[in-house]
Amino acid sequence: MGCNCVSDIDECKRSNPCNQTCHNTIGGYNCSCRKGYELIYEENGKGYRTVPTGCHHIPGNQLIKTSIIALCISLSLLILLLGGSWIYWGLKRRKNLKLKEKFFQQNGGLLLKKQVSNHESSVATKIFTAEELKKATNNYDKSTVLGQGGYGTVYKGVLSDNTIVAIKKSKIGDQSQIEQFINEVIVLTQINHRNVVKLFGCCLETEVPLLVYEFITNGTLYDHIHDKGRSSLLSWEKRLKITIEIAEALSYLHSATSLPIIHRDVKTANILLNDNYTAKVADFGASRLVPLNQTQLTTLVQGTWGYLDPEYFQTSNLTDKSDVYSFGVVMAELLTGKKVLSFDRPEIDRNLATSFVSAIKEDCLLQILEVHVVNEGNIEQLKEVANLAKRCLELRGEDRPTMKEVATELERLKKQPLENIDVYAKKTELLNATRHSFDIDTGTGGSTSTIAEHDSMKDQLPKLVDDGR
Template identity: 55%
Template sequence: MTSQPCSGICTNLQGTYNCSCPGGYQGDGRKDGKGCTLIIHEKRFHSTDVALGVSISLMLILLGGSWLYWGLRQRKISRQREKFFLENGGRLMLQRLLSEHEGSVESVRIFTDEELKKATDHYHESRILGQGGQGTVYRGILPNNMVVAIKKAKILDRSQVETFINELIILSQINHRNVVKLIGCCFETEVPLLVYEFVTNGTLSDRIHNCRHESTLSWRACLRIAGETAVALSYLHNDVSTQILHRDIKSTNILLDENYTAKVSDFGTSRLVPLDRMQLTTLVQGTLGYLDPEYFYTSQLTERSNVYSFGVVLAELLTGLRALSFERAENDRNLSLYFASAIKGERLFEIIDPRVLNEGNPEEIKEVAMLASRCLRAKGEDRPAMKEVAMELEGLMRLMERHPWVNQSCDLEEAEYLLGERSSKCDGILKSNASKNDDSISNQVPFEIGSGR
């Protein structure tokens, strides 16, 4: 009996035999030949399975880790937002609004950080409308395509937080067509943000002092804007539950909408004054050139301090000059002093803006100038109340509406043709109408004095 010649499968044939390898092996199957060896690709196949299993396991671990990281990060962001909300006075503000001014918070929308980032394209520099002492104002577009102005306090300037809270509390109580409207706020960020209606035509200062806009405001429009501003201030002084003193009235804080309607803005430094208090002792705040000298020296804030600042705005409208300019002679740098000196020296028409001289008549201009002069008196008690100022400006506007030809012709040769006499008769007409102003004012109020929106 011969030994088995095959190392694998041996198949007997007639007179011979055949060697082969079982499945999964390769070779000739002979002991004296190559024999049978495991097929290499089968081994690789098993190695690939192991590698694939390891890869899937690692992916699952990474995915789970990512979800865990994302969850922890969102939790951290949420805690950080809550921290900012508390640091920025959000809870204090809400509690104060709810307790002291029930219902006022309903009209103020609370925005999220993400909403305002999206609205401003992550506060891109191309969205900046302006920058000032209290922060930066951005142009934003909400999902409903409403355009808004978003004011962001200065980073790391925590003192601005109180200013923003103060403005929020005050504006949440005001509903007047000549006061900029507060839409909402956000306290989830490192610095607080306030959201206002977007006012399209910039500031009154731009229109008075920027040469590109020199001809866009007529004298009539200037007088109307002054009247609307006076009405807004009169409303704040007399027609709200707690008197509001603005403290920073100036031409840059009077905005103009698409119809050039005046909108008083920037109430960050304003103060609420209880009805039983005639004056308030405060840290002096305001803008040089507009600041009431009596308030500056005594720190006693009254509504007549606003009247002084408004008088400076009237002087700006009349002269086209800035409230404070180092380009003028040293004694003339302060417009209020320069204006008072011109009136005292009977040089008023030498400093009036030529455009105003061309469009208004001398008596009308003089009457506005005298009103401004009274607002700029050194002692607050000698100044008129803002309601009186609003009524006087209303009377002038009514006079212009009744006799537009007087405004255009009293200082021209055409007056002789229109009146049949020398232009001195214009003065008589003006005086006659001026004597009727009291009745006109008491019966009709075109500026809606004291009314809300």
């Protein structure tokens, strides 16, 4: 019986086909190249066939050419990759610049430039980048929110130099808020006063504009008056100090800046306090610069109900006396601890300004004053301050004092010893009575006895004052 088996032939011994290291295999053999290349030869029906297995022997000069080609291809790919990346980032940067320019114009940057060029600025305003403020607020994390309202949101931020700031972010897509934002920047560049919140700078290259203020640590005056835990800590001395500081700030705005400024939204929520209870007037979004040689502006009525000047509301004529009225409401709020509007109170008492004036006229002031601010030594001082507030709340602006007069009067009351307030009041009453008597008698020709009485009363005035000292 025949056998079809084919015995294996050791090609390595037979012909030394590799000229290198040869390894015999059943039906073939393989060669080991110097650098790890291998060739496999397999037997077929007619002889042997060479089959590359992924490497083969390459002569030295051909290997160098192949390496150069591979290097050139690699460098070309690298250059292409780097070039593509450079073009991509260039286009992206250009797009971002265009977007920032769009936001700058959209957020009133051109208007800001125009306004700044039209007014002399006494305060340097820094332009912050979007990245700086994003980092300062931890990407506007909710935990950094200080407050929210119709204007937008205020965040607490920490700048790279560890300065703590308050960042005011306007509402998205509200053009009226953008105009108020630019207006606030313009107004604040005119102001440099210790009782007005300081503007550090702004950012216009974001979707909504941002204002960067000094951070005031102790919240709003509104919170201190109406929070039961805080109101008891707000003594009359602190309240009077705060009242004077607000008055001085408003007096400065009305008469000491290059152009008079009407705040237009004076209220306790817009008065900030630091740890020493120093008052800082804030939020100038609704404020207006008054052109020289003008005493009033005709504007759309804007303000907060309860604080809003009724004359301004009826006529749309804005004057500095509108701020005086609002300040009078703030004084009433500090004296009584009551909210300016409350539907929880009887209808006749819902408006604080109205009920406050009525209480003074009916000699019921002590019944509406905050209990813990009243003591035996300051009753007359409280009455004097309340009467000053009443004058600020006159319905006609021309009957109200100026803020400069209010600030001067408050400062006098603060310096006046409490026990002498009553003596001063008597002195004023005596002067008024004397003037009244003198005017009547001289109007009818005058009489010697009346004039003598007038001179006698004048002589007594120094003695009255001396006795009160």
